[in-house]
Amino acid sequence: MIALTGHDSRSRAGRPKRADARRNYEQLVEQARIAFAEFGVDAPLDEIARRAGVASGTLYRHFPTRLDLIEVVLAKQIAELVDLGRGLLTVQDEFDGLSTWLRATLTHALTYRGLAAAVMNSALGNGNDLVSTWHAEIFEVGAALLARARESGVVVADVDDADVLKxxxxxxxxxxxxxxxxAQADRLLALLMNGLRHA
Incomplete structure (x- = not known):
């Protein structure tokens, strides 16, 4: 699973966070996830703190910059997407498993497009390999689902993993x-899945 870029359940001194500090942290991440999905990358940080039931200073103690918060939210969402894909590797219907994961991937891309762009821009400027790590995780699980579908004969044999994700x-x-x-994304994804399905 993807690490949350240095923000974990332990304090900087190496000691576990107090229960209330951990609750505050988790509430901030959850409310940030909702706010970013609702307002985009420029969601007001003070509003996120208010929704989490903490003072703005508490938010900035956990996340000194907006990018720190964005990275944690995005890492958590990508980790959940990867976990979903790994779980779908065991479902009986290989085509349905692939379709379910690609739909979840599309929903993620639609919802957190601005966050991904913000992190990517920062990574390019700072030599951060965070984005490439996320891409590798997503590609790995996507390729595994496609390989399973190919082997079972439910998708065309010559489908390319990278092409599908692109x-x-x-x-x-x-x-x-x-x-x-x-709605339009659903229609286009349906066209893609129909093209992948083996006749």
Missing amino acids: MVGAIAWAVRDTPDSS
Whole structure:
């Protein structure tokens, strides 16, 4: 699972956080996840603190910068997406497992597009390999689901792992400014899945 970029359940001195500090941390991450999905990367940090029931100073003690908070939220969401994919490797219907994960991947791309861009821009400027680590995790589980579907004969044999994941990203990009982006994304994903299905 992806590490949360240095922000974990232990204090900087190496001691476990107090129970109330851990609760505050978890509430801040959860409320930030909701706020970023609702308002995008520029969601007001003071509003996130208010929703979490803590003072703004508490937020800044845990996350000195906006990017620190964005990285933790995005890492948590990507880790959940990867865990979902690994769990789907054991479902009986290989095509349904692949479809479920690609839909979840598309939803993630639509919801957290701005966060990913913010982290990527920072990583490019600072030589941070965080984004490449996330990409590797996602590619690994996506490739495993596609390999399983190929081996069972439910998708065409010559499908390329990278092509499929790029197409999911392309769908998210193509519908980004449309008023019914979610519905349109569903239709485009259905077209992709129909193309993958073995006749």
